[in-house]
Amino acid sequence: MDFPGQTQSPPPALHLRALSLVYDKRVLFGDLDLTVAAGRFTVLLGPSGVGKSSLLKIAAGLIPAQTGSVEADDGKPLAGRIAFMGQQDLLFPWADALGNVSVGARLRGETPDLDRARALLAEVGLADRAASLPHTLSGGMRQRVALARTLFEDRPLVLMDEPFSALDAANRARMQELAVRLLRGRTVLMITHDPLEACRMGDTLVVLDGAPARLDAPLTVPGEAPRPPDDPAVLQLQGALLRRLMR
Numbered sequence: 001m002d003f004p005g006q007t008q009s010p011p012p013a014l015h016l017r018a019l020s021l022v023y024d025k026r027v028l029f030g031d032l033d034l035t036v037a038a039g040r041f042t043v044l045l046g047p048s049g050v051g052k053s054s055l056l057k058i059a060a061g062l063i064p065a066q067t068g069s070v071e072a073d074d075g076k077p078l079a080g081r082i083a084f085m086g087q088q089d090l091l092f093p094w095a096d097a098l099g100n101v102s103v104g105a106r107l108r109g110e111t112p113d114l115d116r117a118r119a120l121l122a123e124v125g126l127a128d129r130a131a132s133l134p135h136t137l138s139g140g141m142r143q144r145v146a147l148a149r150t151l152f153e154d155r156p157l158v159l160m161d162e163p164f165s166a167l168d169a170a171n172r173a174r175m176q177e178l179a180v181r182l183l184r185g186r187t188v189l190m191i192t193h194d195p196l197e198a199c200r201m202g203d204t205l206v207v208l209d210g211a212p213a214r215l216d217a218p219l220t221v222p223g224e225a226p227r228p229p230d231d232p233a234v235l236q237l238q239g240a241l242l243r244r245l246m247r
């Protein structure tokens with residue numbers, strides 16, 4: 001089932017070209033290229049501190065790269081077409097869950113579609129917490145509110161940094177399935193440390209590794225996501241990916 005209000009126009013691919021980033025004279029990466037395929041779910045993995053979040057923030061336009069470009073392949077500007085979900089949920093403490101889901105519309109001076117915001121809160125299992133302030137929610141609940149907010153933004157390009165890290169295993173598995181379903185057809189780049197999550201959700205997997213960091217050749221995952229967690233092919237790929245990450 002697609003969610004009402006989903007963007008109809010085909011999403012563009014995202015081209016990251018010749019990106020380099022230097023922090024305190026340390027080259028995190030140089031001359032890095034990545035294409036996030038149009039309407040597909042790409043997962044970025046790699047060791048802690050390698051530069052994944054920095055790469056995602058550059059893609060989102062939140063921090064500048066020293067060199068390189070980030071462009072959509074339809075030639076149109078990226079402004080207003082990217083939804084970003086960072087590692088911290090960054091909910092507004094003064095707004096309840098419903099207000100946080102719909103805050104983007106309010107900040108743009110639009111009248112938010114509260115029915116849609118409520119429906120998304122229900123989708124992430126928080127129908128009864130619409131009036132709760134963030135400090136009264138668990139970390140996992142806050143992450144689900146942040147996911148609902150990302151989905152509410154209804155953008156063709158979606159960038160997510162470890163969106164399910166605070167969830168218990170069962171909720172995590174449920175949110176993986178929900179996110180794949182609700183983001184289907186969009187151009188998605190998601191960071192995770194979890195090889196099983198990557199294999200269940202991703203169409204394409206890329207590993208960032210090394211110093212300066214480089215991207216491995218992308219790995220295409222067979223079958224349609226969300227893949228069952230106990231599918232032998234998924235488990236085999238998860239093992240191979242874990243071996244790759246341990247190298």
Ligand SMILES: Nc1ncnc2c1ncn2[C@@H]1O[C@H](COP(=O)(O)OP(=O)(O)OP(=O)(O)O)[C@@H](O)[C@H]1O
Binds near residue numbers: 048054
């Ligand atoms: N604003 C900054 N100024 C200086 N160094 C930074 C800054 N942001 C990140 N770094 C450093 O850059 C490196 C890469 O950080 P980044 O958060 O991109 O890694 P990551 O791969 O996402 O890590 P993790 O998986 O632990 O989230 C780290 O060594 C970090 O300390």
